[in-house]
Amino acid sequence: MAKILISDPITPAGVELFKEAGFAVEVKTDHTKEELLAKIKDYDALIVRSQTKVTAEIIAAADNLKVIGRAGVGVDNVDVEAATKKGIIVLNAPDGNTLSTAELSVAMLLAVARNVPQGHASLKSGAWDRKSFTGVEINGKTLGVVGMGRIGTEVAKRMLAMGMTVLAHDPFLTEERAAALGVKLASLEEIITESDFITVHTPLTAETKGLFGAAEFARMKQGVRLVNCARGGIYDEAALAAAIRSGQVAGAALDVFTSEPPADRTLIELPQVVVTPHLGASTREAQENVAVDVAHEVIKVLKGESFKNAVNLPPLRPEVRKALQPFTNLAEVLGKIAAQLATERIGKIEVSYWGEVSKVETSYLSLLILKGILQASLGDEVNQVNAKFLAKERGLKVTEFKAEESAGYSSLIKVAVAGDHGTHTLTGTVIEHEEARIVEIEGYRVDTVPSEQMILIDHTDQPGVIGEVGTVLGQAGVNIAAMQVGRKQQGGKALMVLNVDTAEAPELLAKLEKAKSVQKARAIIL
Ligand SMILES: NC(=O)c1ccc[n+]([C@@H]2O[C@H](COP(=O)([O-])OP(=O)(O)OC[C@H]3O[C@@H](n4cnc5c(N)ncnc54)[C@H](O)[C@@H]3O)[C@@H](O)[C@H]2O)c1
Numbered sequence: 335m336a337k338i339l340i341s342d343p344i345t346p347a348g349v350e351l352f353k354e355a356g357f358a359v360e361v362k363t364d365h366t367k368e369e370l371l372a373k374i375k376d377y378d379a380l381i382v383r384s385q386t387k388v389t390a391e392i393i394a395a396a397d398n399l400k401v402i403g404r405a406g407v408g409v410d411n412v413d414v415e416a417a418t419k420k421g422i423i424v425l426n427a428p429d430g431n432t433l434s435t436a437e438l439s440v441a442m443l444l445a446v447a448r449n450v451p452q453g454h455a456s457l458k459s460g461a462w463d464r465k466s467f468t469g470v471e472i473n474g475k476t477l478g479v480v481g482m483g484r485i486g487t488e489v490a491k492r493m494l495a496m497g498m499t500v501l502a503h504d505p506f507l508t509e510e511r512a513a514a515l516g517v518k519l520a521s522l523e524e525i526i527t528e529s530d531f532i533t534v535h536t537p538l539t540a541e542t543k544g545l546f547g548a549a550e551f552a553r554m555k556q557g558v559r560l561v562n563c564a565r566g567g568i569y570d571e572a573a574l575a576a577a578i579r580s581g582q583v584a585g586a587a588l589d590v591f592t593s594e595p596p597a598d599r600t601l602i603e604l605p606q607v608v609v610t611p612h613l614g615a616s617t618r619e620a621q622e623n624v625a626v627d628v629a630h631e632v633i634k635v636l637k638g639e640s641f642k643n644a645v646n647l648p649p650l651r652p653e654v655r656k657a658l659q660p661f662t663n664l665a666e667v668l669g670k671i672a673a674q675l676a677t678e679r680i681g682k683i684e685v686s687y688w689g690e691v692s693k694v695e696t697s698y699l700s701l702l703i704l705k706g707i708l709q710a711s712l713g714d715e716v717n718q719v720n721a722k723f724l725a726k727e728r729g730l731k732v733t734e735f736k737a738e739e740s741a742g743y744s745s746l747i748k749v750a751v752a753g754d755h756g757t758h759t760l761t762g763t764v765i766e767h768e769e770a771r772i773v774e775i776e777g778y779r780v781d782t783v784p785s786e787q788m789i790l791i792d793h794t795d796q797p798g799v800i801g802e803v804g805t806v807l808g809q810a811g812v813n814i815a816a817m818q819v820g821r822k823q824q825g826g827k828a829l830m831v832l833n834v835d836t837a838e839a840p841e842l843l844a845k846l847e848k849a850k851s852v853q854k855a856r857a858i859i860l
């Protein structure tokens with residue numbers, strides 16, 4: 335029974351889902367690093383929020399771990415690269431806390447515009463001070479939104495409704511989408527120089543770390559107010575403190591910090607700074623959503639079903655996932671057979687997609703083919719998560735080719751592996767009910783349903799060969815389930831493909847090769 339460790343608090347609804355699915359669940363949210371290191375090898379799945387640091391060291395010790403589930407969006411507490419190298423799926427729950435975080439961003443923007451927390455604290459302390467807390471209206475002001483993903487978009491919609499003009503910056507925001515949302519597509523420079531308020535909603539990356547520093551604050555409108563409910567460090571904290579002290583920046587509302595809890599309290603103690611302790615996702619609704627979402631996804635991974643929120647696999651839109659579904663089994667099978675056709679070292683793999691399948695995003699299929707090929711030599715250590723990394727590490731080049739025509743079939747996938755002794759090819763298709771068919775092997779036309787055990791026999795096209803092969807197999811007690819013969823020309827070289835019921839044995843292959851018209855016999859095991 336798969337074992338799940340939940341090492342940060344998630345709502346009980348998520349825990350219950352794991353139990354209902356029949357898994358053994360342990361919830362313990364106060365591990366020391368040493369405790370986690372010592373026990374992680376016993377678990378198949380680890381569920382975290384942002385507290386548990388899933389470092390390379392933890393991952394190296396996680397011998398059975400298949401999946402790390404993050405109940406939330408940001409995976410910055412997980413060493414995704416180390417997990418990827420080890421073939422561990424990292425997935426998150428990206429949608430569940432969008433609205434809660436957008437709503438906190440709006441609350442923080444209003445709080446910093448109107449000095450709400452400062453007035454609140456003053457009155458609670460016994461004062462009645464109305465002069466010190468004069469704010470600004472947001473109506474008619476310009477808001478710069480950096481990062482127009484899920485949260486940025488929801489913030490923009492809400493602030494438009496409150497009368498703001500919204501400038502939006504995001505490398506993936508198109509003119510059409512911006513127009514449909516009613517925001518103005520802007521460069522980072524326009525955001526910096528034209529905004530009265532700026533709110534950031536990007537992940538923390540090499541590019542966004544310190545995106546706003548002393549030079550940027552200096553070019554902003556004097557009296558600008560800044561919000562950060564994304565990740566600490568997008569505004570350089572020391573430069574921000576200096577810009578607030580000088581009056582260049584009128585105030586900031588921060589939910590996130592470069593270290594949490596913040597080691598340096600300089601910013602927090604400035605009276606113009608409004609803070610919350612990383613509360614973006616802290617609502618009943620968001621916590622229920624992310625716990626349930628991550629549980630559903632992790633359960634799918636552990637049950638071998640298809641899942642969608644992996645951060646270390648190519649993202650697949652639902653319609654693409656549906657279009658690829660019939661080909662996923664074929665792709666893995668092609669990879670496994672291709673690896674066994676080339677018994678020598680493989681340097682290059684070309685995958686061609688023909689017909690209908692060429693019209694969809696096929697990178698996931700190429701990944702499955704690669705996984706199948708690598709598994710032949712690396713075993714179960716390979717999965718779709720680390721296949722690309724392992725291929726790169728071995729200097730294996732993978733290219734894709736696409737063409738809309740496909741002779742005689744609605745879709746064809748062809749794999750060509752170039753090894754030290756030449757190029758080996760095979761082509762497959764799917765027919766009704768998603769049944770995989772191999773229609774070409776090494777240039778011979780065949781029509782074979784791949785099965786767990788097959789024998790390929792290179793022979794000369796001449797009378798009696800089928801009888802000879804049948805006799806050898808019969809004497810060895812090997813039952814033939816199906817047989818296909820393909821030839822390039824009459825009397826020339828030919829290929830026999832046998833689906834057999836019992837495992838291959840080297841002696842059997844040697845006996846087949848002794849037959850008069852047989853040149854080579856190879857076993858293919860799926
Ligand atoms: N405070 C919280 O509790 C809390 C809760 C949820 C999410 N978050 C954080 O909020 C951030 C956004 O979450 P989301 O769900 O909207 O993610 P998302 O992936 O939907 O959106 C992020 C957007 O940022 C854009 N982006 C990346 N680099 C950029 C750059 N250099 N300039 C401009 N845009 C850039 C991306 O193109 C993307 O559209 C994440 O970092 C997440 O961790 C914080």
Ligand SMILES: O=C(O)CC[C@@H](O)C(=O)O
Pocket residue numbers: 383384405406407408409431612614615616
């Ligand atoms: O788990 C949390 O509360 C923080 C979540 C948030 O930062 C996220 O990235 O989803």
